[in-house]
Amino acid sequence: MARPLVVVAETAFGELSQATLECVEEARELADSVASSVHVLLPGLFPDADVEVMTGELAAHGADRVTVIEHTALAQFTADGWLAALAPILQAAKPDFTLAPDSGYGRAWLPRLSARWRIPMSTACIRVKVTEEGYPEVFRVSHNGKLHERQIWAQGTAVMVMLWPGVRGVGPGQAGRRADVEVIRPDLDASSFRDRTLRTLPPDPHDVDLSEAERIVSGGLGVGGPEGMAQLQHLADALTASLGGTRVVADRGWLAADRFIGTTGKIVTPKLYLALGISGAGQHVAGMTGSETVIAINTDRTSPLLKIADLGVIGDLHQIVPILIEKLRERAKVAPAGSGGAKSPPIPPPLSPPGPVIPFRKAHDDASEPDGMPSTARQVRQ
Numbered sequence: 001m002a003r004p005l006v007v008v009a010e011t012a013f014g015e016l017s018q019a020t021l022e023c024v025e026e027a028r029e030l031a032d033s034v035a036s037s038v039h040v041l042l043p044g045l046f047p048d049a050d051v052e053v054m055t056g057e058l059a060a061h062g063a064d065r066v067t068v069i070e071h072t073a074l075a076q077f078t079a080d081g082w083l084a085a086l087a088p089i090l091q092a093a094k095p096d097f098t099l100a101p102d103s104g105y106g107r108a109w110l111p112r113l114s115a116r117w118r119i120p121m122s123t124a125c126i127r128v129k130v131t132e133e134g135y136p137e138v139f140r141v142s143h144n145g146k147l148h149e150r151q152i153w154a155q156g157t158a159v160m161v162m163l164w165p166g167v168r169g170v171g172p173g174q175a176g177r178r179a180d181v182e183v184i185r186p187d188l189d190a191s192s193f194r195d196r197t198l199r200t201l202p203p204d205p206h207d208v209d210l211s212e213a214e215r216i217v218s219g220g221l222g223v224g225g226p227e228g229m230a231q232l233q234h235l236a237d238a239l240t241a242s243l244g245g246t247r248v249v250a251d252r253g254w255l256a257a258d259r260f261i262g263t264t265g266k267i268v269t270p271k272l273y274l275a276l277g278i279s280g281a282g283q284h285v286a287g288m289t290g291s292e293t294v295i296a297i298n299t300d301r302t303s304p305l306l307k308i309a310d311l312g313v314i315g316d317l318h319q320i321v322p323i324l325i326e327k328l329r330e331r332a333k334v335a336p337a338g339s340g341g342a343k344s345p346p347i348p349p350p351l352s353p354p355g356p357v358i359p360f361r362k363a364h365d366d367a368s369e370p371d372g373m374p375s376t377a378r379q380v381r382q
């Protein structure tokens, strides 16, 4: 059997990120194709109950083994802390593939390990495979989604991969699937970490990455102009949702360029996708088919989006949206405090002041390369 594929898991407010589960599912698919297994590393500091829920979830989505790496110094993310905690485990596991979400965390620590060990690393990946000849194969996007790139690495090369959140969506998981779970407590010295997280803020729907958004209000050309989009923003606020739209709306400047959905934009998997004045062109639909519930409002009963919506409303959005906003605001007024609305995770207090700054190389770097870790190999771009 091939060496296991390793996934580095991320959590926020006591829950695994969707991007982590996507990495686990991607690794599972690859592991099945090369008769390998999936080993998930879960760094942090969690109550026992949360660990049980999270390891169960990781198993359901494809993990064979979960190593929980616990330490008070890992209670909040720090790049130095993750490097110190994870490098020895990765060094021992020597995985052919290390997968992590392409997130702020991943981009803060993984490139440093890649550089230190001279292992190739790819960001913005959308697919990971092994060719028939046994070469690691990575598909990634660049140039704002306009260019798709295929990388094939020399056989035996270890590869680090950051998977683009939202690109594959998260499946239902397999109930009853089990993983071997171990909890380890490494010896870490937080005073040697040069970075620290002061506090983690709950995501603001206004600027949360759409691929992580739970609710999306999305507008198309039917909104009629920037004023129409501004009205949708009010609706999104009333629903604690994020605002998105179609590419043509972004092209016209009614919506920020990083907030359109589709094959050349964001791939989204929200619980609720409310589509207003959107026809449902294939390029748009490809970006939102992973939505749990789709509600579409359109004047044209033949519009393709109405056909795939769970609830279709045939009508003028300019008449419907103000009523919706009013009703939602009324409901928010009568709802007792703490009921309904978005769950706001607690904001942890700031950490105590950091210890002295230790030069990184002195603090962590092992000048010698890990045994068996291959150095940079041939890269073929096609």
Ligand SMILES: Cc1cc2nc3c(=O)[nH]c(=O)nc-3n(C[C@H](O)[C@H](O)[C@H](O)COP(=O)(O)OP(=O)(O)OC[C@H]3O[C@@H](n4cnc5c(N)ncnc54)[C@H](O)[C@@H]3O)c2cc1C
Binding pocket: 219, 220, 221, 222, 223, 245, 246, 247, 248, 249, 260, 261, 262, 263, 264, 265, 276, 277, 278, 279, 280, 281, 282, 283, 284, 287, 297, 298, 299, 300, 303, 315, 316, 317, 318
């Ligand atoms: C190479 C390429 C890549 C592309 N990539 C993407 C992509 O990633 N994402 C993307 O979104 N598009 C993409 N497109 C564009 C895509 O083909 C469509 O043109 C676009 O999605 C249509 O946007 P729309 O639904 O907002 O507009 P339209 O197709 O014009 O639809 C407007 C809808 O609003 C309805 N409407 C009008 N007035 C009202 C009203 N008052 N109330 C309710 N409904 C109303 C109409 O009936 C209509 O159905 C791409 C195109 C190309 C060529």
